[in-house]
Amino acid sequence: MKAALCKSLDGPAGLVIEDIAAPQPGPGEVLIAVKAAALNFFDTLITRGKYQSKPDLPFSPAAEVAGVIEALGPGVTGVRMGERVAAYVGWGGAREKVVAKVDAVVPIPDGVSEAVASGISVTYGTAIHGLKDRGHLKAGETVAVLGAAGGAGLAAVEIAKLMGARVIAVASSAEKLAVCREHGADEAVNYASADLKDGLRALTGGRGVDVVYDCVGGDSSEAALRAIAWQGRFLVVGFASGDIPKIPLNLLLLKGCDAIGVFWGEAVKRDPGANRANMRQVLDWIAQGKLAPRIHGTYPLADIREALGVIDRREAVGKVVLAL
Incomplete structure (x- = not known):
């Protein structure tokens, strides 16, 4: 089978395509014939040895896959040969069989493509x-999503809307905020041209937001926390700004x-069953037309370096997917 292999930690440019032996599933495992594998920003890091996970060389990038079950390991039940499935594998997905x-x-519902299903896990x-x-978001509550125009942020905007929340998108330009509105955001704050704390408080009549979903970190975190409502919840999701903030704990008090x-x-x-239930819900929303994940582009496996380059240069708007 063909696989994209990272043989040295030189980044996406160092990836090579080679023929390797197909793996065999062990107890509790299945073999998936991969039809699509989604790429993420952390794939640009893992190929440079700069990600928290550091697999032994050689390895394949791509943490998310979708395809067809081709073989069952000993003792496997609950799935069947030929079934279309999606899976999060951590790394190793950029190959024909996983x-x-x-x-x-x-399981992937009818009407949902492998390309779309491959890119929902993260x-x-x-x-x-x-x-x-x-x-524990409740219908009717207000959510502020920091970094709302990125992949993680847009997903949070869409999920919060489906859960019945009022969503305030926070991003750094009018163009990005327009995309957020297309994905369901009710209100928007441009933190590059307006004070974030004052903007969030104004949009909630001074009450503050019930939930902050923070993908960004940096200076925005404390400003958003200062605009949170009494007994609100501040969700620490990531640090896309590259700066891990030091929050004054008196604000929590x-x-x-x-x-x-x-x-x-x-x-x-720790709880794969809960994750499977969540993934089933997301896939059902997609099948029902309530969610429409955005795909930036699809690339053949042989063009994985080009595909990762799009992510590396921050040009992707939506998922970048390998079609096998």
Whole structure:
């Protein structure tokens, strides 16, 4: 089978396509014939040895896959040969066949393409876990999404709307905020041209927002926390700004609020059943036409360097997908 292999930590440009032996599923595993594999920004880091996960060389990037079950390992039940499934595999997805744990696979509903299904785990998985499992978001509450125009942020905007929330998108330009409105945001704050704390408070009549979904970190975090409502929930999702903020803890006391970590990757390991249930919900929303994940472009496996280059240069608007 063909695989994209990282043989040295030189970034996406160092990837090579080679023929390797197909793997065989062990106990509790399935073999997936990959039809689509989604790429993420962390693939540009893992190929440079700068990500928190550091697999042994050689390895394939791509954490999210969708395809067809081709073989079952000993003792596997609950899935069948030929079934279309999506799975989060951590890394190793940029190849024609991948072994995955059976408790990591989710059936793909009719009407949902492999390309779309391959790209939901990280962004939508984090959003539904953060807002539902960690933030306990209720219909009618107000959510501020920081970094709302990025992949993770747009997913949070869409999921929050489906959960019945009023969504305030926070981004750095009018163009980005227009995209957020297209994806369901009710209100918007451009933090590059307006004070974030004052903007959020004004849009809530001075009450503050019930939930902050923070993908960005940096200076925006404290400003948003200062605009949170009494007993609000501040969800720590990521630090796209590159700056991990140091929050004054007295703000938590004065607001009677909670700061909550959203570590989706670890949650998947600790409770795969809950993650499968969340993924089923997201896929059902897609099948019903309630969600329409955006795909920037699809590339053949041989063009993985070009595909990752789009992400590396921050040119992607939506998912970048390999079609195998």
